[in-house]
Amino acid sequence: xxxxxxxxxxxxxxxxxxxxxxxxxxxxxxxxxxxxxxxxxxxxxxxxxxxxxxxxxxxxxxxxxxxxxxxxxxxxxxxxxxxxxxx
Amino acid sequence: xxxxxxxxxxxxxxxxxxxxxxxxxxxxxxxxxxxxxxxxxxxxxxxxxxxxxxxxxxxxxxxxxxxxxxxxxxxxxxxxxxxxxxxxxxxxxxxxxxxxxxxxxxxxxxxxxxxxxxxxxxxxxxxxxxxxxxxxxxxxxxxxxxxxxxxxxxxxxxxxxxxxxxxxxxxxxxxxxxxxxxxxxxxxxxxxxxxxxxxxxxxxxxxxxxxxxxxxxxxxxxxxxxxxxxxxxxxxxxxxxxxxxxxxxxxxxxxxxxxxxxxxxxxxxxxxxxxxxxxxxxxxxxxxxxxxxxxxxxxxxxxxxxxxxxxxxxxxxxxxxxxxxxxxxxxxxxxxxxxxxxxxxxxxxxxxxxxxxxxxxxxxxxxxxxxxxxxxxxxxxxxxxxxxxxxxxxxxxxxxxxxxxxxxxxxxxxxxxxxxxxxxxxxxxxxxxxxxxxxxxxxxxxxxxxxxxxxxxxxxxxxxxxxxxxxxxxxxxxxxxxxxxxxxxxxxxxxxxxxxxxxxxxxxxxxxxxxxxxxxxxxxxxxxxxxxxxxxxxxxxxxxxxxxxxxxxxxxxxxxxxxxxxxxxxx
Numbered sequence: 317x318x319x320x321x322x323x324x325x326x327x328x329x330x331x332x333x334x335x336x337x338x339x340x341x342x343x344x345x346x347x348x349x350x351x352x353x354x355x356x357x358x359x360x361x362x363x364x365x366x367x368x369x370x371x372x373x374x375x376x377x378x379x380x381x382x383x384x385x386x387x388x389x390x391x392x393x394x395x396x397x398x399x400x401x402x403x
Numbered sequence: 404x405x406x407x408x409x410x411x412x413x414x415x416x417x418x419x420x421x422x423x424x425x426x427x428x429x430x431x432x433x434x435x436x437x438x439x440x441x442x443x444x445x446x447x448x449x450x451x452x453x454x455x456x457x458x459x460x461x462x463x464x465x466x467x468x469x470x471x472x473x474x475x476x477x478x479x480x481x482x483x484x485x486x487x488x489x490x491x492x493x494x495x496x497x498x499x500x501x502x503x504x505x506x507x508x509x510x511x512x513x514x515x516x517x518x519x520x521x522x523x524x525x526x527x528x529x530x531x532x533x534x535x536x537x538x539x540x541x542x543x544x545x546x547x548x549x550x551x552x553x554x555x556x557x558x559x560x561x562x563x564x565x566x567x568x569x570x571x572x573x574x575x576x577x578x579x580x581x582x583x584x585x586x587x588x589x590x591x592x593x594x595x596x597x598x599x600x601x602x603x604x605x606x607x608x609x610x611x612x613x614x615x616x617x618x619x620x621x622x623x624x625x626x627x628x629x630x631x632x633x634x635x636x637x638x639x640x641x642x643x644x645x646x647x648x649x650x651x652x653x654x655x656x657x658x659x660x661x662x663x664x665x666x667x668x669x670x671x672x673x674x675x676x677x678x679x680x681x682x683x684x685x686x687x688x689x690x691x692x693x694x695x696x697x698x699x700x701x702x703x704x705x706x707x708x709x710x711x712x713x714x715x716x717x718x719x720x721x722x723x724x725x726x727x728x729x730x731x732x733x734x735x736x737x738x739x740x741x742x743x744x745x746x747x748x749x750x751x752x753x754x755x756x757x758x759x760x761x762x763x764x765x766x767x768x769x770x771x772x773x774x775x776x777x778x779x780x781x782x783x784x785x786x787x788x789x790x791x792x793x794x795x796x797x798x799x800x801x802x803x804x805x806x807x808x809x810x811x812x813x814x815x816x817x818x819x820x821x822x823x824x825x826x827x828x829x830x831x832x833x834x835x836x837x838x839x840x841x842x843x844x845x846x847x848x849x850x851x852x853x854x855x856x857x858x859x860x861x862x863x864x865x866x867x868x869x870x871x872x873x874x875x876x877x878x879x880x881x882x883x884x885x886x887x888x889x890x891x892x893x894x895x896x897x898x899x900x901x902x903x904x905x906x907x908x909x910x911x912x913x914x915x916x917x918x919x920x921x922x923x924x925x926x927x928x929x930x931x932x933x934x935x936x937x938x939x940x941x942x943x944x945x946x947x948x949x950x951x952x953x954x955x956x957x958x959x960x961x962x963x964x965x966x967x968x969x970x971x972x973x974x
Contacts, residue, residue: 335920348407354826355407355837356913359845363853363914375846376667380408380707 317397322369322390329364330386333357343387348380358383365389371396409664409700410707410807415514418710422514428718429510432803435725436503442476442733444496468736478732479789480796483692484646485533494532498690501528502800505686509804510714518681518709521804525684532689533646535572540647541684543569544623548658549679550599551620552665554607555672560596562676567595573647621662624655628876631884642884652880653696654683656835656872660701663838669703681705687801687808693880695794695811697831699801708807721802724810728795735788739781746777754778762954764965775969779945782952787812819923819936821902821909824944825865832873840868853914858907866903870896894959897966898950905943946970 323343330341334357336350345351352358361383362373371393382392440446447454453461454474471477475492482494505524512520530538546565549556556562571588607613619626631642644652661682664670682705687698699705710717746753752774754760760778764770791812801808809830818824825833845860875892882888923933946969950962957965964974 332918335918335922337920337922348410352407354823355834356822356910358408359857359910360914362845366850373846375842378408378842378846379667379669380411380703383408384411 317369317394319390319394322393323386325368326386326390326393329361329368333360333364341386343390344385347383347385347389361389365393369393369397371400409669409703410711412707413709413711419514421710421713422517423713423715424511425715428715429507431722432506432718433503435722436499438729439725440496440499442729443478443480444492444499445473445475445490446496447475448473466737468740469733476733478792480690480728480732480793482532482690484649485537487532487534495690497531498528501531501689502686506803514710517805519677521686522677522680522684525686525689528686528689529650529684533650536646537650538647539569539572540645540649541651542647543573544648544651545654545680545683546676548620549676550603551607551616552662553672553674553679554604556674556676558676560600563596563599564592565595566599568592570595573645617662621655621658624652624880625872625876627652628879628884628889631879632886632889635885644880644884649880650692652876653693655876656697656832657683657699657701659839659872660697660704660835662701664701664703674702685801685804685806687797687804687806690796690800691793693877694790695797695829695831696877697829697835698794698797698808698811699806700831700834705806710805711807714805717802717805717807720807721799724795724799724802728792728799731788731792731795735785735792739785739788742781742784751777753781757782757948757952758954761949761952761957761962761965764968765954765957765961770965770968772968772971772973775949775965776942776946779948779969780942782948783941783945787815816937816941817924818940819933820912821905821940821944822913823909824940825906828944836864836868836873839872840864854911857910857914861907861910862900862903864903865906866899869902870899874899895951897959897962898947901947901950902944905947 327341327343330347330351334351339345339350341351358378362378365371366373373396377392382388441452442455455476456470456474459466459470469476473492478491478495480495481491482498485494488494488497501524505521505528508520508524509517526538526542529541543566546562546569550559550563550566553559568588568591571584571591603616606616627644631644634642661670682699682702685699688696743753743755752771754763754774757778760770760774794811798808798810811828811830813827813830815824815827818827841860841864844863845856848859849856870892874895875889878892879885879888921927921929923936924930946966949966949969953962967974
């Protein structure tokens, strides 16, 4: 899966699941500062990533670096998918 | 939420850019501290100035439930566990003066020394307030933890001297003050170096042994609680903890978070002892040592949030919290008393405490639903004023010292569901429970079964972790290491179960509700639903506290009957 497609799907998910009227969501928007309301947003996103992309997420991956933006999150998904393909 | 997941690493360059002085900010902080000193200590009396109550009355303001017998303001902001000073007011004066010193030092000292300066200031304040016992116990315990978690650090053998040396001074130091005491403490330090070098380090070389030792050190507080209860059974007497050890144990939830950061590889292997100490020893924790103990969380949170934005902006945000804190501390009881009086005038009995209501209920008094609902709600207001007043002061102090720390009690009355309330009410404690219990369960069990997975993880955090690792251990530190404290906590289990079930139900609702671009509290035709949702959320949270604040003679069945009375179901 191309990274642009991952980004697009993530953007749709965030806009639909955590609507933020008046604010525009870009690849670099800080999700933790400006988009999520609480930690259930992280849980919800995790469920989406597992279901949509079939990736296996571990507790240590739940950190501020991975979840910083659509850019970092899609890069993480892409790497996970690459690992799955290689194995 | 700024501090969600602990924030992202911050560069030295950015911190340097954020470290610009502004004399106005310095004066503002000192002015605020003078207000605190005026209101909550005897300083005005010593300086022959009008006391707060005299000033209020000279302005024509006669308010009840604000001033105490000595004509200043009694406060839930106090320094616990110490008897060096005869009055809380004097301890508070030391605290406020110490805070002023710590602020000036951290504000003006060069960046590379700032966090160390906070450790230094904290140790001085703790030394004055708690004496040698407090400082020694903390340094003994923390140096031991550091040596176990970071055995590759430089100067480790020098640091290994500290547990023995300070351990000697931790137990009854004033009894030991003799000519040989210094020699004996040096000897104890030497012995601890030998034990560490030839015993502990060798054990730590075995990965499985190292893992066990680390867990024992991190969980030392809970282990002590359980051992203490067992010993009481054998020796029929409560176990008294040394003061410094008790102070260290109040760090244990943050130590737990530190350990999670450690396991996640977020802590540099070569971390220095001073940097380690800067996670735990800050002036922001000294007031009400045992309140809001998770503020500051673990390593990543403190490292990533230090000077991550302009320090003067942080000072302003800290002062705003101090302003709210002053409002809560000064006016909290007055607002509550007037509310109780108002409902009394309307013919609705409202109790000052839930325990009193529980006691009357057990004695056979007829208690109406309105009484149950209002008493619990006003009790929730009491905690918000008392606890909120203190933790806003603490978080404000963290911010004044340069840390962008998320607030506790972040407008909890705006929560329209329990997930939001849990986050707003006690953010740092909630983060502790989520990182220590929710995530480990969520990422390990029932993958593929979304609802079961969420339910299990929530109950692990809000029910199990909250009860055992949160309330039970804290109750023991409050009331003494004995079985009775443990049993009292365990008997409160319905509160934890109902909290867990409520949060789980909220999570399911959030997962499945129809998504709308509307945000809560938008001023439109749906705002009435927001008000109703917020009331239901707060009322439910308040009501389940019936199981925590019970009269001693009330049985579990009595508490359930009272709870159901609140829901309009009478037996």
